[in-house]
Amino acid sequence: MNTQTIPPLAADAPVVLEMSNISKSFGAVTALVDVSIKLRRGEVLALVGDNGAGKSTLIKILSGFHQPDTGTIVSQGKEVRFASPRDARAQGIETVYQDLALIGDLSVFHNMFLGREYHKRILGLNLLDNRKMREQAQIYLDTLGISIPSVNSTVDLLSGGQRQCIAVARSIYSSPKILVLDEPLAALGVRESAHVLGLIQNLRQQRQVSVILIVHNYNQIFEVCDRINFLHSGEVALDASTADTSEEELIRIVKSGLGRKAIDAAAAEVRPGIV
Amino acid sequence: MPPIEPLKAGKNAVGVKAPHTMTERLLILLSRYREASIAVVAIVLVIYFQVGSDGGFLSPQFMSVVLRDTGRLGLIAAAEVMLMITGEIDLSLSAIFSIAPYVMALMSVTWGVPLAVGAVIGVLIGVLVGAINGIITVRFRVPSLITTVGMLFFLQGIVVSIYNSQPIVAPVEQPFNAIFGQSLYQPSDALLSWHGVTAFTPFLWTVLIVLALALALNRTTFGLHTIATGxxxxGAREIGVRADRMKIYNFMIAGGCAAFAGIINTAQFTSADPQAGSPFLTLQAIAAAVIGGTSLLGGSGTVIGALIGAFVVASLNNGLVMIGAQATVSDIYLGAAIIAAMILSIQVDRLRTRRRL
Known part of the structure; x- marks a missing residue:
């Protein structure tokens, strides 16, 4: 993981996404209550919470899998409605799910270009331009600072961290405005996690893509994110900037009890983030 | 390219370089060129039979028998490989093999439809049956094993009920018969005569189709999405691969190939037997596919390997008889070969993935 200092987020960075007052129930189960999140250009936001806190539901609404019962989504200044994941993708919102959606039997470069292959015409046949895809994949991975044994090796030969990096790289290739990473460190070892965190840090340094990280535990990602939102029982319990809050303070707040009021009271003690 | 400033490559590099060891290279080589190992088996087998038969095995006359069987089996095996890559299987191919030429011969005899036209209709029937198999499997989520066993009995029932299981003598039409299904090579034939060359056309058609399938599988978006599906x-669906369609397309290809193989078979015998394709034919084809290096697990497979596998099966079937063994002995070898090939295939895969970092 690299150690270079990350420039702070520009104060005038435009808001790229605003989800306001989102509520969602599945039958009798209430998944989200009046949740609002805001994301600025180039910002890395971590959504933290236990199982059932509503992180996944929120993300599935953002990526078009679920539709909210109430609330609005404003993307690049205009209100949007996502009927399907395709709609969300068209708006520049790419999501890397936990399963990564990589094809183990295909090479790294075929995975990178799956669904948007390069072709060349040979004797009137529309054949894959493997050489071009191979070169482009190599250049692109170098650009992101991702190193793998070979772009020719099949994905099932790569480690978990390398796979996560490939999945992220593939998503960034389509120039998204917002990149959502669902549990990017799940099931990864320390060294493996470092690869992924290094990649997020590289993205953060460039301040082009806004990133939403979904994690169980914020202590692994404290250094790579600008802001942390705690979700608890379907509500945003705390919105804190990592620049103004230390890791220890956050731990104290979280441990002080996870009810909204308790958190609010505790947060007033520190410094509330931009809600 | 996305609007991202390039970083200095290497400086902030994440991930590690993995060294390639000898064993790793060997395993990758073995898994990448599965055709090579089965080709070695085929060559050893040819030498064995050639020596055992005092040079009779590689005579044009005997080869026209082996290659006829290779062609028939190889075409169905290659079709099964495409399906097996998507994670499906088709056991109804033998029934398609019977019904397509039966319809062709029937139309020719009753309405005077030219065989060429009947052949096109026969292939279209095969494609249609494949589409139905695919749609039932994909839309109604019936496992393809069940869908196609149902289809096998259904079609077999139809084809035998048309004329009470009677074969129809198909009229000989030239050049249709010479091009698609010439009779076997005769001792009186010269190798470069019209009949001498066309005796091998059934095999050449299979080679042509297998090469086309290999190209489609390895060099086109269709092939890439087929592999991704299996x-x-x-994951493939999340990326936007139309996985259901890929399965249906491959069922259609399989149906078309089986129909074409049946038409070639009928042209050779100038007779359409409603029981030409026994379910045993499909099983032998699956055996050829497995021996050729395709696993039933989906995601990988080789049609070239299936063709070589078909040659091995056809050589065993004919060669053992030639060197004086009982006809049934070949099944013992075949059975052992299937199991050995599958064990090898799974072990190579397992070793290969275990070697990863």
Whole structure:
């Protein structure tokens, strides 16, 4: 993981996404209550919470899998409605799910270009331009600072961290405005996690893509994110900037009890983030 | 390219370089060129039979028998490989093999439809049956094993009920018969005569189709999406691969290939037997596919390997008889070969993935 200092987020960075007052129930189960999140250009936001806190539901609404019962989504200044994941993708919102959606039997470069292959015409046949895809994949991975044994090796030969990096790289290739990473460190070892965190840090340094990280535990990602939102029982319990809050303070707040009021009271003690 | 400033490559590099060891290289080589190992088996077998038969095995006359069987089996095996890559299987191919030429011969005899036209209709029937198999499997989520066993009995029932299981003598039409299904090579034939060359056309058609399938599988978007469908169907769908369609398309290809193989078979015998394709034919084809290096697990497979596998099966079937063994002995070898090939295939895969970092 690299150690270079990350420039702070520009104060005038435009808001790229605003989800306001989102509520969602599945039958009798209430998944989200009046949740609002805001994301600025180039910002890395971590959504933290236990199982059932509503992180996944929120993300599935953002990526078009679920539709909210109430609330609005404003993307690049205009209100949007996502009927399907395709709609969300068209708006520049790419999501890397936990399963990564990589094809183990295909090479790294075929995975990178799956669904948007390069072709060349040979004797009137529309054949894959493997050489071009191979070169482009190599250049692109170098650009992101991702190193793998070979772009020719099949994905099932790569480690978990390398796979996560490939999945992220593939998503960034389509120039998204917002990149959502669902549990990017799940099931990864320390060294493996470092690869992924290094990649997020590289993205953060460039301040082009806004990133939403979904994690169980914020202590692994404290250094790579600008802001942390705690979700608890379907509500945003705390919105804190990592620049103004230390890791220890956050731990104290979280441990002080996870009810909204308790958190609010505790947060007033520190410094509330931009809600 | 996305609007991202390039970083200095290497400086902030994440991930590690993995050294390639000898064993790793060997395993990758073995898994990448599965055709090579089965080709070695085929060559050893040819030498064995050639020596055992005092040079009779590689005579044009005997080869026209072996290659006829290779062609018939290889075409169906290659079709099964495409399906097996998507994670499906088709056991109804033998029934398609019977019904397509039967319809062709029937139309020719009753309405005077030229065989060429009947052949096109026969292939279209095969494609249609494949589409139905695919749609039932994909839309109604019936496992393809069940869908196609149902289809096997259904079609077999239809084809035998048309004329009470009677074969129809198909009229000989030239050049249709010479091009698609010439009779076997005769001792009186010269190798470069019209009949001497066309005796091998059934095999050449299969080679042509297998090469086309290999090209489609390895060099086109269609092939890439076929592999993706079988390797990780959920992931493939998330990326936007139309996995259900890929399965249906491959069922259609399989149906078309089986129909074409049946038409070639009928042209050779100038007779359409409603029981030409026994379910045993499909099983032998699956055996050829497995021996050729395709696993039933989906995500990988080789049609070239299937063709070589078909040659091995056809050589065993004919060669053992030639060197004086009982006809049934070949099944013992075949059975052992299937199991050995599958064990090898799974072990290579397992070793290969275990070697990863």
């Amino acid at each position: 390797s990780n169907i959920i």
